[in-house]
Amino acid sequence: MSWAARPAAAAGGGIRGDDAPGRRGPPGPGSGTAVPRAIRYTSGVLPVAAAGLIWLALLGPVIALVTHLSWSAVVSALEAPGALDPLVVSVTSGAVTLGVLLLLGTPLAWMLARGALPFPRVWEAGVLCSLLLPPLVIGLLLIFMVGPFTPIGELLGVLHLSATNTFLALVIAEVYESAPYYVLGAQAAFSEVDPRIEQQAALLGDRPRRVFRRVTLPLAAPGLAMALAVAWARAMGAFGAVIIIAYHPFGIPLQIYTTLQETGLASALPFALVLLVVALPLPLAAYTWSARARGRRRG
Amino acid sequence: MLEADVEVDRREFTVRAAIVVAPGERLALFGPSGAGKTTMLEVIAGLVRPRRGLVTLQGRVLTSTESPAVAVPPWQRRVGLLRQDPGLFPHLSVRRNLGYAPGADRAGGELAHLAEALGIGELLDAMPARLSGGQAHRVALGRLLLAHCDALLLDEPYSGLDSGLRRGLTELVAELVAARSVPTVLVAHELAEAQAFADRLAVLDVGRLLQAGAPDEVVLQPATRRIAELVGYLGFVPVRPGAGGEMVAGAGSGIVAGIHPERVIPGSQPGRGVVLAGTVAASRPAGAGWETDLQVAGAVATCRLPERPVPAGGRLVVTALRPPCFGPDGAAVTGQAGSVGARQVRA
Numbered sequence: 120m121s122w123a124a125r126p127a128a129a130a131g132g133g134i135r136g137d138d139a140p141g142r143r144g145p146p147g148p149g150s151g152t153a154v155p156r157a158i159r160y161t162s163g164v165l166p167v168a169a170a171g172l173i174w175l176a177l178l179g180p181v182i183a184l185v186t187h188l189s190w191s192a193v194v195s196a197l198e199a200p201g202a203l204d205p206l207v208v209s210v211t212s213g214a215v216t217l218g219v220l221l222l223l224g225t226p227l228a229w230m231l232a233r234g235a236l237p238f239p240r241v242w243e244a245g246v247l248c249s250l251l252l253p254p255l256v257i258g259l260l261l262i263f264m265v266g267p268f269t270p271i272g273e274l275l276g277v278l279h280l281s282a283t284n285t286f287l288a289l290v291i292a293e294v295y296e297s298a299p300y301y302v303l304g305a306q307a308a309f310s311e312v313d314p315r316i317e318q319q320a321a322l323l324g325d326r327p328r329r330v331f332r333r334v335t336l337p338l339a340a341p342g343l344a345m346a347l348a349v350a351w352a353r354a355m356g357a358f359g360a361v362i363i364i365a366y367h368p369f370g371i372p373l374q375i376y377t378t379l380q381e382t383g384l385a386s387a388l389p390f391a392l393v394l395l396v397v398a399l400p401l402p403l404a405a406y407t408w409s410a411r412a413r414g415r416r417r418g
Numbered sequence: 419m420l421e422a423d424v425e426v427d428r429r430e431f432t433v434r435a436a437i438v439v440a441p442g443e444r445l446a447l448f449g450p451s452g453a454g455k456t457t458m459l460e461v462i463a464g465l466v467r468p469r470r471g472l473v474t475l476q477g478r479v480l481t482s483t484e485s486p487a488v489a490v491p492p493w494q495r496r497v498g499l500l501r502q503d504p505g506l507f508p509h510l511s512v513r514r515n516l517g518y519a520p521g522a523d524r525a526g527g528e529l530a531h532l533a534e535a536l537g538i539g540e541l542l543d544a545m546p547a548r549l550s551g552g553q554a555h556r557v558a559l560g561r562l563l564l565a566h567c568d569a570l571l572l573d574e575p576y577s578g579l580d581s582g583l584r585r586g587l588t589e590l591v592a593e594l595v596a597a598r599s600v601p602t603v604l605v606a607h608e609l610a611e612a613q614a615f616a617d618r619l620a621v622l623d624v625g626r627l628l629q630a631g632a633p634d635e636v637v638l639q640p641a642t643r644r645i646a647e648l649v650g651y652l653g654f655v656p657v658r659p660g661a662g663g664e665m666v667a668g669a670g671s672g673i674v675a676g677i678h679p680e681r682v683i684p685g686s687q688p689g690r691g692v693v694l695a696g697t698v699a700a701s702r703p704a705g706a707g708w709e710t711d712l713q714v715a716g717a718v719a720t721c722r723l724p725e726r727p728v729p730a731g732g733r734l735v736v737t738a739l740r741p742p743c744f745g746p747d748g749a750a751v752t753g754q755a756g757s758v759g760a761r762q763v764r765a
Contacts, residue, residue: 319505
């Protein structure tokens with residue numbers, strides 16, 4: 120989306136004569152067919168080969184999964200008593216995680232995008248912190264932060280809650296593993312919205328909250344959906360922090376891990392499929408929806 | 419009635435200016451880039467807070483730094499602002515863009531009627547990305563008019579468009595504004611655009627209003643040499659009082675005559691202005707005529723001539739039609755205009 124780049128694109132003949140409907144200005148950086156053509160002219164055989172290789176390598180695991188699964192193995196694995204409980208745990212904890220991110224992450228992303236916070240670099244560093252720390256280390260440190268013998272842990276104890284080996288612990292671990300993906304993605308989505316368009320809405324009589332609802336949110340929605348979808352995939356697959364702070368209740372990643380430990384590769388594969396089936400639809404839907412929304416906007 | 423008397427601190431200088439615009443009046447703020455023109459509009463729109471000032475619109479106080487301090491937020495000002503970027507909402511159709519303002523009459527005849535008047539009646543269901551630059555500007559203008567603003571601010575809205583389209587749109591705005599008797603301020607750094615639109619022209623430079631008046635008056639009788647430079651006088655030739663009291667070219671008095679390239683006629687006509695006899699330094703085609711740099715009395719005057727002049731080095735005699743003259747301090751010296759530059763100017 121390059122709204123700022125598109126105005127003043129018109130050139131034309133007479134006073135009214137330029138206005139043939141459907142006429143478009145030169146495509147902006149993000150739109151249309153100009154970019155692929157440019158790539159075609161500048162790239163040679165080697166870059167294309169490299170691109171194809173990395174693409175195949177990235178897709179390889181999915182191909183391996185599909186070719187190594189037998190239908191009967193999937194059915195028998197999923198029919199075992201309690202086999203689907205981790206699925207329920209993963210989906211519910213993931214949903215709660217998304218709720219937390221939406222509620223707490225969106226305002227932060229918006230303020231970061233608008234430069235409304237003092238010392239923005241410090242705030243961004245805080246967000247990046249959980250992205251850059253290895254999940255395993257986050258899990259370890261979370262024990263020292265919210266474990267039973269810490270001030271926060273004791274406070275939770277007063278409320279008859281615990282942040283280790285509980286559903287709450289699972290949500291906390293998933294929030295840590297997925298939050299930076301959502302906040303940074305949402306920040307980028309809000310940054311794409313031209314503040315002058317919001318200003319125009321205000322001058323037309325909308326108070327700030329209405330501007331947010333009628334202009335900012337719809338314009339940022341495709342990017343927000345993508346950010347949320349990526350966060351969902353991260354939350355579904357969260358493992359490093361989870362295995363340390365929330366070994367119970369079992370989500371799908373831990374189910375895969377323990378099955379692998381106890382009965383071997385072959386019996387873990389069906390659950391890998393389950394994880395993919397649960398984690399991927401939302402990102403795919405978000406991707407197609409946001410691509411369509413952007414296409415509509417381009418006319 | 420729109421009144422603004424404000425002081426705004428900017429990085430390099432302070433903008434200090436006062437304007438009064440009557441209902442239906444079109445004021446053009448003219449000046450070079452960075453003179454503080456846009457700042458004035460942003461203060462009126464409530465986007466920038468002045469250090470000191472008072473802005474009133476139809477008797478409503480919009481901004482006041484005197485106690486009780488008032489700062490009406492932009493969404494309650496009913497002030498429309500049109501910039502070079504039409505700022506259409508890309509996710510809404512033309513129809514929903516037009517009817518965006520909370521008070522706009524969406525379903526009723528006004529939207530359809532205005533869309534017809536603007537020549538965008540067949541585009542109501544199109545998305546903004548499909549519009550040409552001229553069409554997008556028509557939609558942006560219609561959106562402002564449907565919002566029933568009490569004042570209209572135009573910040574060089576059409577400077578990105580080609581000249582024919584720009585003229586058409588400028589006429590359209592002038593027509594619609596006159597019909598609604600809304601005070602309108604246009605900011606422009608091109609004189610022709612400002613003159614084509616406005617009833618009154620105010621010259622702003624480095625944050626100060628230098629002169630205000632009818633669009634032709636400011637150009638023909640600039641109050642200072644600086645204003646003359648801003649409105650297109652390209653040469654300043656030393657002159658002194660001649661035998662009959664009229665000015666003739668020649669050094670010694672400290673007075674210079676401002677030569678506007680378009681106010682020069684070939685030949686010697688002493689009764690109509692100052693005769694300049696000099697040497698051609700260079701000539702080049704300009705539009706349908708020629709532009710010549712004439713060396714005269716130690717200065718260079720640029721003139722537009724209808725016919726190709728003698729080659730460089732040749733002698734040329736032209737007459738500058740009643741040129742404004744400026745003393746060593748830069749103030750105009752003929753007539754009473756000379757004192758205007760020193761006064762506090764209100765536009």
